[in-house]
Amino acid sequence: MNYIAYFCQKILAMKLRILLVFLLIFMVYSCQKDTTDQQFLIAKDRIGNLTKGAKINQLDSIFAGDSVVNKNNTKEFSNGNEIIIYQKGGRELLRLYPAKSFDSTSTISEVEVIDTIYKTAEGLGRGSNFEVIKENYNISRIENTLGTAMVFIDELNIHLDIDKKEISEPKGMGVKLKSSQIKNKAKVKYLWLDWN
Numbered sequence: 001m002n003y004i005a006y007f008c009q010k011i012l013a014m015k016l017r018i019l020l021v022f023l024l025i026f027m028v029y030s031c032q033k034d035t036t037d038q039q040f041l042i043a044k045d046r047i048g049n050l051t052k053g054a055k056i057n058q059l060d061s062i063f064a065g066d067s068v069v070n071k072n073n074t075k076e077f078s079n080g081n082e083i084i085i086y087q088k089g090g091r092e093l094l095r096l097y098p099a100k101s102f103d104s105t106s107t108i109s110e111v112e113v114i115d116t117i118y119k120t121a122e123g124l125g126r127g128s129n130f131e132v133i134k135e136n137y138n139i140s141r142i143e144n145t146l147g148t149a150m151v152f153i154d155e156l157n158i159h160l161d162i163d164k165k166e167i168s169e170p171k172g173m174g175v176k177l178k179s180s181q182i183k184n185k186a187k188v189k190y191l192w193l194d195w196n
Contacts, residue, residue, distance in 0.1 A: 040117045040118050040119065041118075041119070041120070041121065042113070042118050042119060042120045042124070042125065042156070042158075042193070043120065043121070043156070044155065044156050044157060045157065045195070047094070047111055047113070047118060047193055048118065049062050049063075050062055050063075050094075050096075050108070050111070052107070052108070052195045053107060054107065054108060055104070055105055055106065055107055056083070056098050056103065056104045056105070056106050056107075056108070057104040057105060059083060059085075059096070063085050065088065066085050066086060066087050066088060066093065067085070067086040067087075067088065068083060068084075068085060069083065069084045069085075069086060070083050071083070071084060072102070081098060081101050081102055082095055082096065082097055083095070083096040083097075083098070084096075087115075091115065092114045092115065093114055093115045093117070093118070094111055094112065094113060094114055094115070094118075095111070095112040095114060096108050096110075096111055096112075097109055097110040097111075097112075099196070107195070108195055109194075109195055109196050110192055110193065110194055110195065110196070111192065111193040111195070112190070112191070112192050113125065113126050113191040113192070113193070114126070120136075120156065122135075122136040122137075123136075124136065124137070124156075124158075124188070125188070125191065126160075126188055126189075126190070126191045127187055127188060128187070128188050129184060129185050129186065129187065129188075130162060130166070130179075130182050130183065130184055130185070130186040130187075130188070131184035131185065133151065133153065133160075133188075134179060134184070137153045137155060137156070138153070138154075138155060139151055139152070139153060139179050140152040140153060140154040140155075142177045142178070142179065142182075143177075144171070144173060144174070144175055144176070144177050145161075146173065147163065147164055148161035148162060148163055148164060148189060148190075149161070149162045149164065149167055149171075149177050149182060151179075151182075156193075157193055157194050157195060158191065158192065158193055158194070159191075159192050159194060160188045160189075160190060160191040160192070161188070161189045161190040161191075162182055162186045162187070162188060162189060163186070163187075163189050166182060166183050166185075166186030166187070167181050167182055167183070167186070168181045168182075168183070169181075
């Protein structure tokens with residue numbers, strides 16, 4: 001009898017160890033997944049690890065795994081300098097525009113989202129369908145521009161463009177646009193975070 005009890009205790013101890021190992025693996029995997037998701041999350045006043053108050057001179061540490069390229073733009077109609085964030089391997093992720101040109105202590109005033117990997121928790125990102133916006137956000141206003149409808153979502157400090165090809169008539173300049181005129185499957189063409 002003692003052999004049977006001893007044998008049962010060993011089996012129970014082994015099952016508990018196996019369960020503990022699986023639990024530990026699950027916890028490690030869950031933590032890694034959350035970190036990855038946060039790295040590309042768009043939220044109010046942040047995109048990934050970049051927050052609204054970040055200064056230009058902090059970008060190298062914020063994007064330590066990526067390439068930070070400062071383009072000094074001296075063209076007539078430019079804002080000055082733009083900073084482009086590239087993923088290692090050359091894929092362009094973001095374009096950042098400082099509040100004060102050529103000042104390393106300046107904060108970021110605007111972020112243009114280039115890569116479709118960046119999304120809100122609800123799935124809004126560049127290339128998303130307009131339906132995501134209608135179902136999850138309050139549209140503050142829609143401005144009618146020459147080639148696009150510019151949609152503003154103030155709760156996230158986001159404005160985005162939708163091509164006029166995706167809008168029902170009338171859509172000419174000067175016509176006030178309504179969200180009901182934009183097709184649900186219309187894709188977000190451009191997306192910006194405005195931190196002014």
